[in-house]
Amino acid sequence: MIEIQGLTKRYGGAAVVDDLSFAVGPGRVTGFLGPNGAGKSTTLRILVGLVQATSGSATIDGVPYAGLPDPLRRVGALLEATPVQRGRTAYRQLLALAQTHGLGRGRVEEVLDLVGLTSAAGRQASEYSLGMRQRLGIAAALLGEPSTLILDEPTNGLDPAGVHWLRNLLRAQAAEGRTVLVSSHLISEMALTADQLVVVGRGRLLADLPMAALTSGHASLEAAYLRLTGDAVEFSGGSR
Numbered sequence: 001m002i003e004i005q006g007l008t009k010r011y012g013g014a015a016v017v018d019d020l021s022f023a024v025g026p027g028r029v030t031g032f033l034g035p036n037g038a039g040k041s042t043t044l045r046i047l048v049g050l051v052q053a054t055s056g057s058a059t060i061d062g063v064p065y066a067g068l069p070d071p072l073r074r075v076g077a078l079l080e081a082t083p084v085q086r087g088r089t090a091y092r093q094l095l096a097l098a099q100t101h102g103l104g105r106g107r108v109e110e111v112l113d114l115v116g117l118t119s120a121a122g123r124q125a126s127e128y129s130l131g132m133r134q135r136l137g138i139a140a141a142l143l144g145e146p147s148t149l150i151l152d153e154p155t156n157g158l159d160p161a162g163v164h165w166l167r168n169l170l171r172a173q174a175a176e177g178r179t180v181l182v183s184s185h186l187i188s189e190m191a192l193t194a195d196q197l198v199v200v201g202r203g204r205l206l207a208d209l210p211m212a213a214l215t216s217g218h219a220s221l222e223a224a225y226l227r228l229t230g231d232a233v234e235f236s237g238g239s240r
C-alpha cells in the first residue's frame with residue numbers, strides 16, 4: 001500500500017507537487033497520468049527517497065522508503081534516467097545488487113530470462129539500447145520479488161512486443177496481490193493495463209478513479225484524459 005498525504009515539493013518558490021494526497025492499493029495496476037511537468041516523476045522520486053519533500057508524507061506499507069527494512073524485497077522501482085554503471089556487464093550489475101540483499105545467481109538468471117536479456121547479459125550495460133536499458137531496469141526492480149512496484153515511464157524505448165510483454169507482466173504482478181504504480185504518457189496503453197487511474201496536473205490531484213468511472217460518458221480514455229487535464233497543460237504545441 002502506497003500512501004501520499006499532503007505532499008508538497010517546492011523548487012525555489014514554485015510548488016511542483018502541491019498538497020497531493022492519494023493511496024495506491026494492492027491487487028491492481030494504478031496508472032499515474034498527467035501532462036509534462038505535472039510532478040509525476042518528482043512524486044515517485046520522493047516515494048523512493050531520492051528527493052526530499054518540502055512537507056507532507058509518502059509511505060510504503062506505512063513506512064517512508066528510508067525506513068523500510070530490506071527495501072529491495074519490499075519495493076522495486078524503475079525511475080527515469082536511472083544511471084547505468086559503465087564498465088560492467090548487465091549480469092554483473094544485477095549480481096552485485098542481488099548479493100547485497102542475500103539473493104543468489106539463480107534469481108539473477110531468472111529475471112534476465114523474464115525481461116528477455118539472457119542472450120545480452122554478458123554485454124556492457126553502457127552499450128545497451130534505450131529499450132535494453134529499460135529491460136535491465138525492470139529486471140533490477142523485479143529482483144527481490146517486491147510487494148510494491150513503482151515504475152516511471154517503463155514503456156519508454158520498448159518495442160511493441162516489449163510493450164505487450166510489460167502489460168501482461170504488470171497485470172500478473174497485480175493479480176498476485178502486489179501494489180503496482182506506473183506512470184505513462186501512452187494513454188491507449190494505460191487503457192489496456194490499468195484498473196485505477198490517478199491523474200495530476202500542475203502538481204495537484206485531478207482524479208483518482210477506477211478506469212470505468214473515469215471513462216464513463218467519454219468515447220475513450222484519451223478523450224476523458226484530455227478533457228480532465230485541458231486546463232493543466234503547461235506545454236502545448238502549435239497547430240503546425
Ligand SMILES: Nc1ncnc2c1ncn2[C@@H]1O[C@H](COP(=O)(O)OP(=O)(O)OP(=O)(O)O)[C@@H](O)[C@H]1O
Pocket residue numbers: 011016034035036037038039040041042043
Ligand atoms: N531538481 C529540480 N530543480 C528544479 N525544478 C525541478 C527539478 N526537478 C523537477 N523540477 C521541475 O518540477 C516540475 C515537475 O517535474 P516532473 O519531472 O516531476 O514532472 P513529470 O510530471 O514527471 O513530467 P514529464 O511527464 O514531462 O516527465 C517541472 O516543472 C520541472 O522542471
